[in-house]
């Protein structure tokens with residue numbers, strides 16, 4: 001049986017799930033992550049470089065379930081179900097819009113908690129080696145070799161051979177850059193004119209300050225505040241707004257009058273001093289989306305997750321789609337092996353030709369689907385910030401000439 005060796009670049013949400021899937025198929029897996037191991041207490045804050053929590057939906061849970069129903073069950077113990085969105089009008093009135101009459105819902109989960117769980121899961125498979133502090137530098141895909149800099153050893157070069165190189169290295173993927181240089185990939189990257197800043201809302205009297213089973217939205221037409229619950233009874237609130245408005249507030253401008261005018265109920269719950277301090281201290285993130293096609297290079301390289309299709313966060317589907325990438329590829333591999341008469345189609349090794357067919361089919365179907373969801377995510381920003389809106393507020397702003 002030919003040995004199959006995969007190098008996975010990126011130990012984020014998608015890379016760590018992909019490591020589990022390949023290992024379960026019996027591949028030898030080397031996962032390289034440029035950051036230190038965030039499971040170690042001294043590095044724990046590194047996982048929170050972006051949103052502190054995110055929404056996991058059926059699309060993402062399905063990928064966990066296919067790998068191992070027990071893993072899905074463990075994740076479900078860590079989430080907070082959000083059955084609908086709660087719209088906050090300017091006068092403080094709240095109205096619930098349920099997502100589904102049959103009770104289908106999305107779930108808030110901590111980003112760091114989920115990455116740690118998936119890294120632990122990957123490390124538990126025989127054949128998986130996790131390499132932290134290793135930065136992907138370049139690859140010769142045709143020769144099946146990837147080169148990393150060992151950041152713990154002054155960037156010392158490490159060359160690794162692999163049958164397949166997986167780029168799960170996020171929106172600014174260097175693996176994708178190297179694939180682009182082969183001259184066979186279409187690619188576009190677009191920044192939107194809005195950015196974001198995160199805030200926190202502490203518990204009140206030991207309990208959640210708002211209903212924890214909703215995704216809270218303060219839609220204000222051209223901008224919005226949202227809040228997702230955390231297990232420690234806090235909420236993470238995110239302000240999405242055009243850069244022009246961030247700039248109008250000035251680098252050290254006082255955000256409190258702005259909150260008082262547009263989110264007075266949230267401000268009362270968050271506290272003026274805290275809002276002021278967090279606005280000054282927290283980074284302002286940019287938002288972009290990526291489309292590329294194909295997602296693969298021959299039978300030697302494949303992009304998964306944000307590396308293939310970074311999207312704006314308004315559909316809550318970036319990670320979910322990345323998980324679905326991993327599940328889709330696995331389903332295609334299984335089907336190809338089944339068609340080849342392999343009884344053990346979940347673990348048998350693919351020939352080079354079968355792998356090529358699997359990657360071609362994966363790219364042909366997935367690049368169309370992910371391009372569509374990238375567009376839907378963009379459209380959902382208008383839905384969230386304006387279409388669910390408090391019309392009385394908009395009408396008044398219109399009369400005020402805003």
Ligand code: FAD
Nearest residue numbers: 010012013014034054055136169170305306316318319320
């Ligand atoms: P990443 O999470 O970016 O991980 C890539 C990993 O690769 C990182 O660990 C990085 O350190 C590593 N890496 C990068 N370069 C190299 C290199 N050269 N060598 C080695 N390692 C490297 N998605 C949802 O599904 N639901 C949500 O509710 C949601 N909310 C969001 C809110 C915000 C504000 C933002 C910004 C995003 C949100 N997303 C959400 C999107 C989600 O965060 C991404 O889709 C998800 O993180 C993608 O995972 P990934 O593993 O593909 O990439």
